[in-house]
Amino acid sequence: MSLSSRRFRYYRWDGTQQIDQLDAEQILDAIADDVLADGDLTRALQRLFRWGSDRPDSPFPGMRDLLERIRERRQQELSRYNLGSVLDDLNQRLDDVIDTERQGIERRLSESRERLARQQARQRGEPPFEASGQASEIASEAEEEPYDESLHELLERMAARKQSQLDALPPDPAGRIKSLMDYEFMDPTARQKFQELLASLQQQMLQQTFQGMQQAIQSMTPEDLANLRNMLHDLNEMLEERQRGGQPDFERFMHKYGHYFGQDLKNLDELLDYLARQMAAMQSLLDSMTPEMRQQLQDALDAALQDPGIREELAQLAYNLGQLMPDNPYAQSYQFSGGEELTLSQAMRLMEHLREMQELEEQLEGVRDWRDLQRVDMDKVRELFGDQLAAEMDQLRQLTRLLEDAGYIQRTRRGYELTPRGVRKIGQKALREIFQHLKKDRFGQHQIDRTGRGGEPSDDSKPYEFGDPFLLHLPKTVMNAVYREGPGSPVRLQPDDFEVYRSELMTQSSTVLMVDMSRSMLYNGCFLAAKKVALALDSLIRSQFPRDNLYIVGFSYVATELKPSMLPHISWDEYNYGTNMQHGFMLARQLLSRHRGGNKQIIVITDGEPTAYFDGEQVRFSYPPTYQTFQETLKEVARCTREQIVINTFMLERSPYMAGFVSEMARINKGRAFFATPDHLGEYVLLDYVANKRTRLR
Structure with a gap:
């Protein structure tokens, strides 16, 4: 493609x-x-x-x-999950246990009826009929065992009693769990499902407190259960002693029971923080539920703990932690509004996930x-x-x-x-941005004094004339001969066929960029534009006109030379008042006097007329500007003119005072004056600089 x-x-x-x-x-x-x-x-x-x-x-x-x-x-x-589904999942699992038990009872009855029928058929001498499924397998295994109607009747009475017990189960999950714990299951699959449900609930209860509890209570030996009860009892005693202001033996406790916590805890405060963090997920889950849902889940979890001693110790532990830490800093209630379902274990992981998200936030x-x-x-x-x-x-x-x-x-x-490299990079960026917005016809060519060294080839070409630099444009020269004689070889050249590149006279110049740093430049939003122009002009000269010289002078109450590396860090402050253009011209003239040849120019960027000048060693400031201020500044303009320094002024604001002063300055110096808005200042200054760098030679 x-x-x-x-x-x-x-x-x-x-x-x-x-x-x-x-x-x-x-x-x-x-x-x-x-x-x-x-x-x-x-x-x-x-x-x-x-x-x-x-x-x-x-x-x-x-x-x-x-x-x-x-x-x-x-x-x-x-917005994704529905906490009510936690209880729905618990009820569904209990329903599954009960349905499995009912189906198992019916299956046992069906098998018993088929077995009784086969027994009676054998007694009458009738051929045996074929049983189906699991009943057939059981029948073949028990074919020789006697089976009479009394045994079947006993099974029916037992099944009826079991069905009645299942019918009488309470509607709430806690009540059903307690009743099923005393119920003797007839179906082994139902029994296994119920034991798995109990193990899951017990794990949630214990693991929310003890990270090292990986074993379900059902699989614990009597010795394991006794150790767990003892640990909970000793832990409660230690917390109660802390409440009384005592100093419990934390190291002895951890030496004996440290494996329940899965962490190397250094003191009782760390243990309290650990317990609060571990219990935060369950506490957050309960706090995020409605009171009715909370009570049902809490009762169901309590009912799942078969050992009354462990249940009582856990309740006491929750009370003691509540006394020592009334507000668990790791627990928080959440408002869920979604519809996606959750199991209890998923909800616990979600609470932990939300807590970690909040802590990171x-x-x-x-x-x-x-x-x-x-x-x-x-x-x-x-x-x-x-x-x-x-x-x-x-x-x-x-x-x-x-x-x-x-x-x-x-x-x-x-x-x-x-660094200097960073300053240059910012200058290149300013230069790039300015030239991106240039229009082809924004400025015409301006006349310049033709003081320069050598010529630079341009992209255009012209017929060779006597005296032209012999910068031969070979492709056009050959094509001129082909057009004259037609296709064929060899190609014979004549003097009229020669075509050379046009050249432009490159001037060498020394420039002082005078930037107004008075208070009004900031108020009018011009200070940033002036700094960008200074950096862009410095970058332009460094990259394209390395023989040129550039100085930057900032002026307000007084004038001072600014190095390009200083420009990004220059900031305005409230003491920068006054526009001492006279001192700026004086300093610029001194800097340009270092160079004898080439063009010399001053580019002034300002938003106002001069309001300050040096009177001997003292600076005089006045606003509105006085006649004396204008005269002292124009005297310095005249000195620049005598030294053949051209002054070009870029005005960022228009006012009667400024217009009159700039007009008089242009009359004396023969320089140019432009009005530019801050957003187009760079385009005017840089394009005017480039336009005055070169003129085409015939």
Whole structure:
């Protein structure tokens, strides 16, 4: 299938799709704007960790999204099951035991009738008739045994009595269990089913308290039962002594009975916590039921414990734990609203599952950043919520490691900081975003002073003229000869056939980017756009015009030189007031004086007219700006003009003061002035810079 014939379907990101593993570049792209806006890398990483990214090219969830999905998953469990089905399952198993017994009684009667009939036929000398099924097998085995009507009548009276007992069974499960425990079964299969039911209920009662109880009571020897009663009795005595304020001998108790608990417990507090955790599943199940259902299940479980001593000790243990720990921290009631059925053992596992989900959720709610995730058991996350959520959480855990391994950030005493490579990468991103939105006709070509070195080939070609660089375009040269002479060989070239690449004159320039850092730039939402332009211009010059020189000057109350590596971390504060454009021009002129050749220019990004200037050693600030402020600033513009420095101004706001000042500045300097909104500032600045870098040579 060709690529053009394939069809693709795209869906909106909802957090459930399988995503590729994140790489460091995607993470840096996701935090770049945040770093530029705030200037603090650590805070940007923390926000990314908390909220994730919704970038179309690389979306990934944050901790908030994962927590919400965990809550939704737990709610799905509650909306899936019906706790009332636990009692329904118990009643169905009891019904099955009773039905099996009734069928067994009827089968015994049927076999007895057939046997009596065969006996009577033999006595009359009649040929025996063929019995069917199990009756035939039993008849053949007992063919020689005598069987008379009195034995059959005895069996019928017994069967009638058994049926009456079954008819008289109470309707509730606890009552039926108690009655069936005193009932002598006639059918062995029914007896086995009832014993299995009792064993299951007993296991649920004992294993909810003692993890080491793997043996059913029915299979215990009298000695095993006595040991269990003694352990429960000693445990209750130890808890009662604790209630009285004493110091029970915990080590002696564990030395004797430690195998019942399946864990290495160090003290009585750990034992209490263990018992509370073990009993939480049953307590949660009972608390989640209606009072009527709760009583029925509790009575059924009590009835299943045949040993009255064990039953009494367990009841006393529950009371003592209630006194020592009035509120079990591991037990919680749940509101179920689904229809799927559960057995008792399934319900107990579900309660444990929900408790583990809630504990993990509470642990994750306390997670502040990727460092706290190191303490989270990812295997437990995978077990409870699946591979994808665990993988996404592991991505969050590795945020900083991926960036460090890629060389984009480094850990210092002040926290995480961008490396020079990270700053360049953010600049490349800003440059890429700006050029993605460029339109072909946004700017025309601007005239420049033709001071440059050499020429660079372009993609276009032209007929060769005397004096052109001989950058031969071989395919077009050969084709010109073929068009002239027609097909055939050899191809003979003539001077008119030669075609060469057009070349563009590349200018070498030194630029100062002056960025307004006054208070209004932040209020008007221009500060982030200006920082992105500075980084993008730095990246453009480094990658495409490495011979050019770029300086960045930030100005507010005073002006200062900014290194490109400082740009992402520069943040605005309330003390940055004033627009000292005069000092900015002065500093820019000093920086450009280091270079004798090439073009020199100043690019000014500002949202207001100058409001401050140096008067000797003192800064004068005034708003609205005074005549003196304008004059001192224009004097510095005139000095730049005398040194052949072109000033291009990009205005982010329009005001009468600013329009008048910029118009006068353009008159003096012959530079250009543009009005641009913050969202298109980068396109204007970068395209104008590129357009003034080259002119086509004929």
